[in-house]
Amino acid sequence: MQGSFSYTVELNAANQGGLEGGFHADPLLIRPTVRMHLLTNIHFLDESPEARIGQMFGSYNQIGSEGIYSPEDTMMPTLTILSSKGESVGFQSDTDVSFEKYYANDDFPVKVLVENSQFMKKDSIFLKYRNDNMMEGEWKEVPMICSENCDVKAIGDVNSSAGFNIQKRDSVYKAYVPETEESMNVQFYAVAQDSRLASQNFGGYVTTGYGASEPIEIFVDDIIGFGNGIVDFFAVAIMMGIIYGVVWGGLYKTVGIATEAERRKNEDDEVKNKAPKKKAKPPTKPPAKGKIKPRTVAAIPKEG
Amino acid sequence: MADEKPQQFSSRLGLILTTIGAAVGTGNIWRFPREAAANGGGSFMIGWLLFLFAWSIPLLMAEFAIGKKTRLGTIGAMRDMAGRNFTWLGIWMMWVGTAVGFYYAVVMGWTIRYFWIALSGQMSDASDTTETQALWDNFIGSPFEVIFFQLIAVAFSAFIVYNGISGIEKANMVLIPCLVAFLIVAMIYPFFLNFEGAAMGLKFLFIPQWEYLFKGETWIRALTQSAWSTSAGFGMAITYAVAMRKKEDIGLNAFLTGLGNNSVSLIAGVAVLGTIFALSDSTAEGLEAVEAGSSGLTFIHLTALFASMGTAGWVIGSIFFLAMSFAALTSMVSTLQGCVVNFVDMGWERKEAVRYIAVAVALAGIPSAFSLEFLDNQDFVWGTGLIVSGLMVAIVVMKFGVSRFRKELINTKYADIQIGKWWEYIIKYVFPIEFILVFGFFIYEKLQDKNDSPIEGMGLGLFTIITMIVQWAMILIIFIFVLNNRVADATKKGPVSDGNFDDDVEWAEKV
Incomplete structure (x- = not known):
């Protein structure tokens, strides 16, 4: 309208x-x-x-x-998407914050800052997402979980706009956009309800963006590899075979050569270190019988 | 003047583990996986493997041969190989190695501190990178704490060197197997925690991203990683070859050292990337850790990941940082030994030399302990200087005669394998091209630095070409014009100081 x-x-x-x-x-x-x-x-x-x-x-x-x-000024919950470094991500040309790099094989995390979360209806915040594989206009949603400043009793700030003091709390919620499995564009935004405006599950909606939901669109990169688990497995196996074959195989081979060389050198050393002992030469042939001269002992005359 | 009995390694295993220990350092653990993942994975690995044989191993052969033949530290070795007027080459090599040791002791101190943080359970208190960043900032912001751990690092290293070659050999016989065992545990563990995530680490390490194969930067980074990792041309192999047994081989030992070093790198690569991707919530988070720089990766992101694992993180974190400490220790020992050997050659009593050099290294490292920027500057200036040391080794070989060098100094009668003419081609033709490419790219990269305009790149900032050249020039002027002759004369004579290199030659000629 x-x-x-x-x-x-x-x-x-x-x-x-x-x-x-x-x-x-x-x-x-x-x-x-x-x-x-x-x-x-x-x-x-x-x-x-x-x-x-x-x-x-x-x-x-x-x-x-x-x-x-x-x-x-109405202190309605305000939703802002955060980069992983905690910077507020604006919309379209309104931001210089580049979103983190995401990969198709990851459930990628999205953080949303909820200002005035004290007025947000409990469990009403959802992350809506769609990707190129989904039907036109189709959006899926995942509930967002509070990750920072979640204690409802912890009111850390005071809003004094329009002359009134209202204690307020700002929280951060987190959810994951499921992996896309292949490289493509993904759009997402968050939506929640104001607890004072919501009637059951309807009404009081607040979204990221300026009023209307203006989704952020990011491109998810293909992860390293060939996009196919089996092909990737063989690629890793072949490369590991080559690299380990050369490095560890080469090491194994050189250790083998070195061990053998060392053993040879030690054997040489042992041979050289074994100094030959001088042994009495055995007689070339035993003396013939009868040629042995009988030992004679000269008689020593007794002193008289 | 002391006249000490020459020390020798008791076994080949001791020599190899010691040289591998000198080569394996923190760079194998925190630099190699980061470089591989950031430069195309398998594409980087192809280059890294190629340059092992086209740069590192040929240079290691040259160094082993020079050290074994001259039986002197880098100063005496360069004097005897290139002539008295070129003694400054050896002084440069000794200085660059020692200057690296000044700040490397600080880095080793970090690893010891973090080992204690992991073991004592302090690491478990940090829940995310913000808190581990705060932990790191608190530590680095407390210079006296950093100095305390730096002094512990120097003391450990000096104690090992104090006990001579036998002490170094014994230490490495224990430290290197322990280091490898720790890394193997760290390599396997992530697969039990999160197989899919750890497998992602393998993909990043091994699957080639083909577009990187055609980028010059990939090849340059692979070459520098290979050079720095193996310490080829840095004087380390000369230092340890002095204590080689006479019957020791050259070629095979160079292969063993290079392949051993790269084997450790491979284990560390799988361990680090497996851990990061196994414990990260998303690929993007894992990549953020990989791209966070060496200290950021290790002390902030990996620490946060270990902290998130509870008891398992306590175990694996302690093992990881102990392995890091061992890797740093074995490299720090070689740095000290490289300096000590030269002073012993100049007549110092060895233990006295160790004491004085350890004190000097500790004092000279204090500025790096106080200022991370100063440390980075010294790493930039003298880390690059190490590549120049490699060039000096190649120049000395060329001056001696590449063919003669191979026949007489490498393929001796004690050689276990014969090195072919390919070695000559690499030293004569391939090496100079590689050096020009690496250095040219390095300068180009500095001038293109997006943080600095080209004009600032040539200015006097912390990381500019001019800063580096000014520091080199100051040192070289002193070495060439003041110290060259004095040091040449003060260094004792070695077996080939009379210019007779004929030992083993007759046999070599027959072959």
Whole structure:
């Protein structure tokens, strides 16, 4: 639906007895409620950026003065996709942050910063994705899991816009886009619901992008190899065979030569080190019988 | 003047493990896998393998032959081989090796510190790279802690060198098998943790990305990795060949050293890339770790991965950093020994030389311990200087006569294998082309550095060509014009100082 739409709501700004006693006495709490009524009746606007930037005023007296125009002032949850280094990734020409390199064989992680996550409906955030293999207009979704600042009691900041102090929490959610198995383009965005606007599972949607879901498109690279497990296996096996064959085979061969050479040298050394002992030469032939002269002992005359 | 009895290796195994120990360093573990994965995997491996035979092993042969023939450290060896006026070549080789040792002791200190961090369980406290980055920044930002571990590194190395060749041999006989065993455990373990992820590491290491095969940069990086990894031409083999047994072979030992070194690289490559991809959530995360530089890969990304593994990470992390420490130690020992041998040749008593040199190395390393930028600068200047040392070895061989060198100094009567004429062609023709390509590409790369404009590339920044040349020039002027003659005269005479190289020649001529 095209065209502009203007709607002014006058709120009762009188003291209704405070947060406990009154009904939405605090304008910051009233605004989303008003929006809910707006969106319930004119719900198609929820699909347009303008729907979430309704023009609201603090009180009757302020009509005509500067109003509240942005989701930031209504403290609706704001979703921003983060790079893996934690930088906010804008949309289209609005960002210089290059997304990380992803590979077709990976479930690649997507992180989303949820500002004002204290107002996000529990378990309402999903990562929507599609790739070139899917039907036109088809989107799949995976639930996102809180990964940082998940404690609902941990309110670390205060929003004091429009003169009111509301404690706020910013969290990071993470999900994985399943592997694509082959190189192609993948689009994704995140969507969640404002707990104050959501009615059951409908309404109060917030997405990454400026109002409407503007998906990020990235290109996933082919992983190293041939894209086929069996071919890859043989490629690795052949290359390992060549490299290990030359290096380890060569080492095995040279160790063998060295061991043999060493053994030979040691044997040579042993042979040389064995100094021949001088042995008495055996007689060439035994003396003939009868030629042995009988030993004679000269008689020593006794001294008289 | 001391006149000590020459020391010898007790066995061939001791010599080979010692030279492999000198060649195998941290570069095998943190540089090789990174370079291979970032430069086309299998395409890089083809070049790396080719240059083992076209650069590293021929140079190792030349070094072994020079050391064995002259029986002197690099200074005496260059004097006797090239003539008295070229003694400065040997001084340069000794200086470059020692200057590398200044900052290498700091790097070894890091590995010891991280071994302790892993063993004590501190690593397990870090849950992601932000925390391991903080752990690293805290450590590097505490210079006195870095110096403490640097001093431990120098003390360990000096203790081994203090006990002479037998001490070095015994240490390497223990350290190298332990290093290989640790790396094998680290290689196998990731496959049990996440087979698919570890297999991805194998793909990155071995499957050729064909487009890289046609890039000059792939080949240049393969060549520099082969040269640095094997320490070919750095004077290390000359130093250890001094203590070779007379009957020791040259050619086969060079093959054993080169192939042994590359075998360790292959184990380390599978271990590191297998671990990274097995433990990373995605391929992109794994690649981010691979591209994070040597220290980033090891001390930030691998540490984070080990930390995420719980008890298994405690075990494998401790083993990994112990292996790193051993690899660094064996290289650091060769660096010290290379310097000590030269001082002993000049008449110093060996143990006294070890003491003084260890103190000097420790003191000279302190600036690198204080400033990572200074360390990187020294690595840039003197790491590149090592390639020039390789050129000097080749020049000395050419001056001697390449053919005569092969016949008389390599193919001696004690040779276990005969080296053919291919060696001569490589030294005479292939080597000069390789050197010009590597150096030319290196300068081109510096000038093209996207962080620096070409003008800054020639300026006086930390990593500019001019910075490197100024430091080289200052040192060379001192060596050539001040020290050359004095050191030549102070160095003792060796067996070939009279110019008679005829020993073994008669036999060689018959062959």
